[in-house]
Amino acid sequence: MTRSAEGLDVTRAVEVIVKSAQVPGRRGSGYRITGSTVLTASHVVSGSVRVRVRCNADTPEEWTRDAHVLSQDGDLAILVVGPPDELTPVRYGRVPERDAVLACTGLGFPRFKFRGDASSGTYRDLCHLVGSAPVLSNRRSGTLEITVSSPPDPDPDPAYSAWEGMSGAPVFAAGRLIAVITANHALEGAGRLEAHRIDALYRSGADEFRDTLGLPPLAEDLPDVLPPVTRSLELEMHQAEVASIAPLRLVGRDGELAELTEFCSGTDPYLWWQAGPWAGKTALVSSFAVAPPDGMRVVSFFITARLAGQADAAAFSSSVIRQLAEIAERPLPLGAGGPGLLPLLLTEAAGRCAGRGERLVLVVDGLDEDQGARPSVAALLPRRPPDNLRVLVASRHHPGLPDDVPGDHPLRGCRIRPSSPPPTPMTWSSGLGRN
Structure with missing residues (x-):
């Protein structure tokens, strides 16, 4: 046969x-x-x-x-x-x-x-x-x-x-x-x-x-094994929001972008990027999120206390679930968006990406600016991430993790990458302009 x-x-x-x-x-x-x-x-x-x-x-x-x-x-x-x-x-x-x-x-x-x-x-x-x-x-x-x-x-x-x-x-x-x-x-x-x-x-x-x-x-x-990534209107709109946060140009950060690529292609499920004020951590991760390497699908959320509805677990869940549903090709019921859907959609989206030869990356910036009541955004991040998922979080050094993050959560033991202000000037966009 x-x-x-x-x-x-x-x-x-x-x-x-x-x-x-x-x-x-x-x-x-x-x-x-x-x-x-x-x-x-x-x-x-x-x-x-x-x-x-x-x-x-x-x-x-x-x-x-x-x-x-x-x-x-x-x-x-x-x-x-x-x-x-x-x-x-x-x-x-x-x-x-x-x-x-x-x-x-x-x-x-x-x-x-x-x-x-x-x-x-x-x-x-x-x-x-x-x-x-x-x-x-x-x-x-x-x-x-x-x-x-x-x-x-x-x-x-x-x-x-x-x-x-x-x-x-x-x-x-x-x-x-x-x-x-x-x-x-x-x-x-x-x-x-x-x-x-x-x-x-x-x-x-x-x-x-x-x-x-x-x-x-x-x-x-020969057929190209890295086909171009297609995005729905929902994901294009989100990418436009991220682009408004990212700098127009990111100068002198190629080495750090390469580090992020290496992490996402490696075996560690979590990386926590920490830096003080004006160190450019948001500029870095937003630049990565808006233009990731081919073969990576990025789902992102940028927490900022200065914008209403952008600094708590409800906003995080709503945004991330919509992005994941598009990647997983699963229609959402009207009004759906609670945090209970997160584990299911993370698993389905990671599996869908694996079938297309891609790696799913979840980027969450500004954990220190979470203004919501419990649960915290950090507590909603996956305790047992799927094999094809990498989670990149960024924040200032303090105040640390909220007390509702379980003791066995990967954030309590993952690699922390401290960062200093970049040695060269950066050109910023006119969006949130966060650090």
Whole structure:
């Protein structure tokens, strides 16, 4: 039966088992791109005297077959595995060079998934990698820097990486194969992996290799896995409000904007940006909210005691719920907007964003200006945020958190990023002009 080539397919993931003169049982990962070929990393099969691939282990469809190297380019290799099966060729995608964070997934067989013992037998189980990649990182090397949402602990043997064996694993985004895992650099920790981009083959002049993969003649012919973000009138109106708060130009803050992008693409669910008066925290977070990197959907609320109806939990709930409902594509009943809807819509909007290859970011500025009775705005922020949600809050150093924020709330233990006044002048818009 012909299987669909759309998206990551567990039945196409294979273990690559290599015998070489130096290492008799080296392991790697791979992915079936056609009924007779497997894509993997070149270093997995380097120096091999025999290569086998195993597919669908411990299922009725399990098979193990000999393979040989058909073609190589850089750290990518194509293996031929026979006899051929009826399998639709995989679909590839292109990662555009834009300020964006890309949600991605993969499948492989790393060392930390080692299971069993000598008496019952040993094996490596499958790892379903879930991560994100800031697109502009690793530009020179033509690779993706993938931040893993749940990194493994270091291997007990310092001579090994916990990720050993993951090389050759496919990386998918928006249902398309975009890269192959090739390394875990020790200096970057166990939470980051390097992947060789498919579209980088157009830079290397690897015409024959691209033809063997089945790629089109031009990179522009590959589908863009970062489609443009479309917004409804509701979200456009909110963005216009945020733009009225943001400065016309933000000078000398590129490093801090990069920090915010790194946080949103990382694994920490919360970041609390603190600064004194006139340090420019509102200028910073509003600039980020009005023009986020591609691949991020921002929901925001700016608390200010100087505007009626903009400084309490009721105003926060009403605004954020309307934004979330638009992103989640869930029509709101007439008059709906109470805080009880927040957990549901946060989960649904985060899931909807994940399905589109995006990361949902909730930005709340001015916690110190909350003027409402209980509950406080801080208490309404999620105690257990969905995996695809990042929460950025900003405030002055004092007065701290209200007493209705539970002791186990992430705000009571999250990373606090103190900020000083920027060294260069900023040009402000004519909106709220807050600090």
